[in-house]
Amino acid sequence: MRNRTIVGAALAVTALGGASVAGVLTAGAAENESRYEPVQTATEAASEGALMLPTGDVVRLSPGGRIDVEPAAGREDVGFVGQTAKDGSGDVVVVPADMLDAVRSGAEDPRRYNVSRLLAAGHSDAAAVTEAELDDRAYTGLVPAPEPAEASDAAQQLTVRLLDRSGDAPEGAVVSWIREGETGGIEIGEDGTGTTALEPGEYLISTLTVNATTATERGEAVYGFTPVTVGKGPAELVVDAAAAAPVGVEVERDDAELEKHLLYVEAGTESDSVATFEFMDAGTDAYVLPQPEASGYAFNFLYQPVLAGPADAADPYTYTLAFGGAGPIPADPFYEVADADLAVEQTEYQDLGVELQGRQCDYPRAWKGQFFLFGQCAERAFPSEATNLYSAAPILWDQTVEAGVFDENSDLTDGYTSLAPDVAMPAGPAERVIGDGPLAAGSPHVVRNGDTISGLTWPVASHSGDIVRLVGYESGGVTVSRDGEVLGTAKNPENFSIDLPEGDQGRYTLTVEATRGTETALYGIESIMEWSFDSATAEEAVLDLPVVLVESEAVQHGLAERDEPQTISLALDSMETTVESMGLEVSYDDGETWTEAELEGDTAVLEHPAGAEFVSLRLTATDSAGTEVTHTTIRSYGLC
Incomplete structure (x- = not known):
């Protein structure tokens, strides 16, 4: 904590695009005590920065567990699916949805999508990495797998069958299993089924099923957790997305339209947790299965929608919202919110003598120890003004603004940046000025x-x-x-x-x-x-x-x-x-x-x-x- 003093007195100062990731989370996000602390110290992890995937899309990992994904030009409607590694490394792997089949068939190498590992090795362009420089660990599906345990004679085969909301096999899926002290993944084939051998016991199966948006049909992303018992014989589990409830929001302003949204659900034991999340465009509908009655698990839930008024409005505005927190998955996750319950911020984006383009990324923190912070990013012009409506406290916000020249990986190379961490905004009017001087x-x-x-x-x-x-x-x-x-x-x-x-x-x-x-x-x-x-x-x-x-x-x-x-x-x-x-x-x-x-x-x-x-x-x-x-x-x- 830094102090701010004057003579004779003292005053204390205190995605673009999308991704879906599932995996084991074992640590909490870093806390910032003072807004005068640096954005990043010289000793922080090397696995932070921006990586261009072989498809040209860019994934950014930032201090404090922040994740952003920016699709390449012309790929704005492509989804992004990923996982964190099951071997204890916590590596984040992000794969565009249109490359899942290629990874599954072996035509595409998942090691080129291990963002954490490639950044830690000093790479910024995954396609340029030589074969000799790639990860030497064994992969299961998208991610490095844990060391396989030798199955006992009592182990039984579990078959998981997934159905989308139409009763068909989903186009894509990320499936994991968890019980106290253990976790693992299940590879799902084109027919929507997958198998794995598990020791007898009680398990929780985490599923994310995805159907992509097309020119004629809306996409869908269905999240959930389902308990299963493995006994003395083979077991089968059917997960039917038709049982899921829609997730969404209705705001006060009639001309506001959904631009993008994110859903995150997490289940954890005392030692491990499994979470899924996805950045979705406005053409994808989100659903969540009812929270199961499973003892020994804690559940977290976070929904982040972004809505905006007409692009040509005289007074542009954006809703950047967050609902949920540590606690149960809501039975009815559709929200209605009035402007009076929000922080209504009049934001002025100033220039320093040169007109610039840039971006603003807002990361909500809905509960203490939240592992990942998910950025909802929007383009901004400097100078310009806008009305930004935010979910009020107890939600905390990390707010990052960047203006200037960006490289091919969307890293700011020349310009200026502003970071305001852990901002608690009360409901009501507020003002914010960025970039004035001296x-x-x-x-x-x-x-x-x-x-x-x-x-x-x-x-x-x-x-x-x-x-x-x-x-x-x-x-x-x-x-x-x-x-x-x-x-x-x-x-x-x-x-x-x-x-x-x-x-x-x-x-x-x-x-x-x-x-x-x-x-x-x-x-x-x-x-x-x-x-x-x-x-x-x-x-x-x-x-x-x-x-x-x-x-x-x-x-x-x-x-x-x-x-x-x-x-x-x-x-x-x-x-x-x-x-x-x-x-x-x-x-x-x-x-x-x-x-x-x-x-x-x-x-x-x-x-x-x-x-x-x-x-x-x-x-x-x-x-x-x-x-x-x-x-x-x-x-x-x-x-x-």
């Missing part, structure tokens, strides 16, 4: 582990409204020195590691420099951040490196009025310390000359010279631990 240094996450200093910094960020961080630096560098002697350097300010002499201690200076172009923002073209602090060998100690936050309501879209006096407020963002002193200098010639601004407490009033185009800021501070800060941002904002 720009200055962002809060770092730097760790000393023994004699190594590592972490990430954000050279340029905005703390007015939602926190916005710029990405896409053309050049940069990190230097650690002590008593004027350079001890180590690194090239990447956003992910660095520098080794110090063994047992080293004393007063260090960490200097971070970065420059960027003006393709996505006219401001924040150069940043120099410097911290002088005391440190000694420690085990995994987070360094408290404060930054001076800058806010000004006069700056909108990165611009302030040249002819009007401008009020600027400063505050120190720190984990534990408080501010002892702060200073502000201003430049109107990109840092060639500087003028000290007079501070009244934490506030300065600037009067800009005629003809000035940009305002650069140099911020200084000393905290209660003696750490000294100097942060320089060239073109913090513009004047008009």
Whole structure:
């Protein structure tokens, strides 16, 4: 947790597309304590990022268990089916529905769809991976299988037969079994049946059956859990989708239409759980079987629909909703909701001097320990305005906004991003502004582990409204020195590691420099951040490196009025310390000359010279631990 302080006071600061995945879940999603924490630290798992599947579709795994799938152009109506591995690795495998038959027949290799494994190995294009680099584990169906247990003489054959809502075999299916301490998969053939050998006992069978949307027929996805007893002889189970109840929503605004929706159901024992989920388009109907009477299992349920008004509406709006949580699968999972029961947010997406395209992804957290967070993403223009209606608390939201230039894997390479984690929104009106400025240094996450200093910094960020961080630096560098002697350097300010002499201690200076172009923002073209602090060998100690936050309501879209006096407020963002002193200098010639601004407490009033185009800021501070800060941002904002 970081503290935000001003002089004399203290204030605490606290898919595109679709996928369906089934598997064993064994861990909870990470919690974010502070919105000033970094999006991702340098030590987080390598199996995060974006992978292009052989079909050209892109799957993104993000920190905190977030999953997004973005279909390739022309494949927007293709579904995505997947599983998590049964061997304890938790690998996420995602296969487009139109490739299921090819995987089942052996014509397509499921190893090229193991997103977690390929990302961990440093790959971004599954089709380009050589045979020698692919996973060497045995696969059952779509996923790596657990080590097979030797069946006893008492094991019996279980046959599972699946029927869609018309009484026919479904086009696709994902089937798993679970009992305390064990789980496994069942391969389903084209006739809708599959068999496996199981020891006698009580089991729960998890099923997801899928029929794809066509030009003449709606698709269907049917989820459920069915108990079965394996005794002294062969057993057979028929799962009939006709018994499932429809899942849907009705909202207050008559012209709202469903754009996409997601359904997630989970059943778990004390040691394992099995879950299925699918991102579905508006042409697919969702259904869920009644919750079974099965002792020893806990059930979770989550439905996420997205509805929107007409594309040409004068006041565009979107419903991004979430229903359910930890607890039983509802008997009647069709919801009616009034606007008065929702958070109605007026959202302003600002630019920083350059018109951009981007996206907004919202991830609801419906219960504590929810393993995956599922992003419902929408395209956004910068600048633009929209009304966003959200499910109110106790649902929590992780909200991510990205604007700028994206690569072939839909990763943001140049632009800016905003992350607001664990947002609890009360019902009623709200306002949100993204991307205004002024720009200055962002809060770092730097760790000393023994004699190594590592972490990430954000050279340029905005703390007015939602926190916005710029990405896409053309050049940069990190230097650690002590008593004027350079001890180590690194090239990447956003992910660095520098080794110090063994047992080293004393007063260090960490200097971070970065420059960027003006393709996505006219401001924040150069940043120099410097911290002088005391440190000694420690085990995994987070360094408290404060930054001076800058806010000004006069700056909108990165611009302030040249002819009007401008009020600027400063505050120190720190984990534990408080501010002892702060200073502000201003430049109107990109840092060639500087003028000290007079501070009244934490506030300065600037009067800009005629003809000035940009305002650069140099911020200084000393905290209660003696750490000294100097942060320089060239073109913090513009004047008009």
